[in-house]
Amino acid sequence: GAVVSQHPSRVICKSGTSVKIECRSLDFQATTMFWYRQFPKKSLMLMATSNEGSKATYEQGVEKDKFLINHASLTLSTLTVTSAHPEDSSFYICSARAGEEQETQYFGPGTRLLVL
Amino acid sequence: AQSVAQPEDQVNVAEGNPLTVKCTYSVSGNPYLFWYVQYPNRGLQFLLKYITGDNLVKGSYGFEAEFNKSQTSFHLKKPSALVSDSALYFCAVRERRGGSYIPTFGRGTSLIVHP
Numbered sequence: 131g132a133v134v135s136q137h138p139s140r141v142i143c144k145s146g147t148s149v150k151i152e153c154r155s156l157d158f159q160a161t162t163m164f165w166y167r168q169f170p171k172k173s174l175m176l177m178a179t180s181n182e183g184s185k186a187t188y189e190q191g192v193e194k195d196k197f198l199i200n201h202a203s204l205t206l207s208t209l210t211v212t213s214a215h216p217e218d219s220s221f222y223i224c225s226a227r228a229g230e231e232q233e234t235q236y237f238g239p240g241t242r243l244l245v246l
Numbered sequence: 247a248q249s250v251a252q253p254e255d256q257v258n259v260a261e262g263n264p265l266t267v268k269c270t271y272s273v274s275g276n277p278y279l280f281w282y283v284q285y286p287n288r289g290l291q292f293l294l295k296y297i298t299g300d301n302l303v304k305g306s307y308g309f310e311a312e313f314n315k316s317q318t319s320f321h322l323k324k325p326s327a328l329v330s331d332s333a334l335y336f337c338a339v340r341e342r343r344g345g346s347y348i349p350t351f352g353r354g355t356s357l358i359v360h361p
Contacts, residue, residue, distance in 0.1 A: 179348060225290070237289035
């Protein structure tokens with residue numbers, strides 16, 4: 131099956147710094163990528179949908195200036211958590227889809243962010 | 247808006263026994279339904295999907311799911327559970343929103359298989 135990678139897998143940072151998380155589709159071109167946030171033992175919260183070459187569509191309640199998403203190529207999307215605070219600590223997961231009509235999403239392994 | 251519901255936070259089953267993880271859906275039109283599994287500190291892995299065709303869908307790791315239109319359900323099943331099946335299971339539906347297909351996930355069900 132299709133493979134999606136995320137980097138880093140784990141990051142610890144100080145409050146006020148910015149953190150960039152990369153999501154790559156390794157063996158297919160991802161026209162659409164999704165970014166999720168997951169709290170412990172909770173469901174996935176969709177943060178935003180990004181289509182290659184266009185601005186991301188953010189879900190209600192997600193601050194677009196805080197969670198910057200870039201989808202510059204068909205194999206790479208990045209999520210930057212700007213001026214991170216302890217409440218931003220979470221598990222961030224990306225997923226990718228090969229096309230609008232493709233039904234199946236492929237998920238990355240997730241990035242654990244801890245803000246001290 | 248389309249949605250899925252997973253009524254159980256947790257399901258406990260003994261190894262070797264059959265397991266069922268429940269999911270019901272609410273959609274307009276034909277549903278596109280999915281099951282994913284998440285192991286600790288990992289991303290989600292695709293198990294199976296229903297788009298059209300046979301109501302019984304077979305997926306990875308011996309799992310299957312039965313689409314029941316009259317009951318609007320898509321329960322995940324396995325005839326004989328393994329301890330290694332212990333994980334978090336998510337049901338999902340695809341909905342069209344703002345010109346794009348957006349996945350909507352249930353809240354997840356924790357499956358615990360006891361030796």
